[in-house]
């Protein structure tokens with residue numbers, strides 16, 4: 001898959017009154033290089049409509065577009081990838097459905113899940129939650145930054161750190177070895193989403209130099 005460093009997931013409940021596509025376009029203009037549509041509440045048809053709009057804007061800017069959970073929607077809109085959870089279909093079945101080219105990502109919360117995901121053919125894994133977060137239902141206990149060091153040592157595919165990552169704790173995540181981070185609230189809640197993403201990317205660059 002294309003290299004990436006700042007991954008934004010949608011969280012419409014965190015930007016009331018602002019249009020989803022506009023918020024995500026601002027994030028792209030600020031430097032986000034993957035956008036994921038994550039919508040656990042809307043009907044399938046509404047998810048499809050949102051996915052079509054996000055496919056259009058991500059294509060316009062040459063940014064990777066991933067759909068969470070809905071394999072059929074991902075295929076219908078020609079998304080670049082699908083992101084699944086531990087309770088979704090097994091990775092080999094997902095691969096059978098989406099074909100050889102689509103990116104497959106999976107959320108993992110412990111080392112054996114991460115190892116299984118790599119063996120199972122995932123293109124990247126989510127590693128988290130690093131810190132406490134209110135953005136995910138039924139979230140497990142934080143894995144902490146020391147877990148990133150274990151992932152670094154044992155996993156070869158790209159991984160993205162997620163969960164409670166903010167500007168103030170970003171350096172801790174990068175210092176533990178993470179090269180890619182994923183955020184919902186720290187990005188979408190900002191009054192100026194583009195400026196927020198630029199600031200996050202500057203902090204990531206500072207942490208790695």
Ligand code: 3NM
Pocket residue numbers: 009107108126127128129130132133134135136139162163164165182183184185186
């Ligand atoms: N997945 P925020 S944590 C969607 O650990 C999601 O797999 C997680 O949102 C995982 O940046 C999480 O607002 C929520 O904490 C991330």
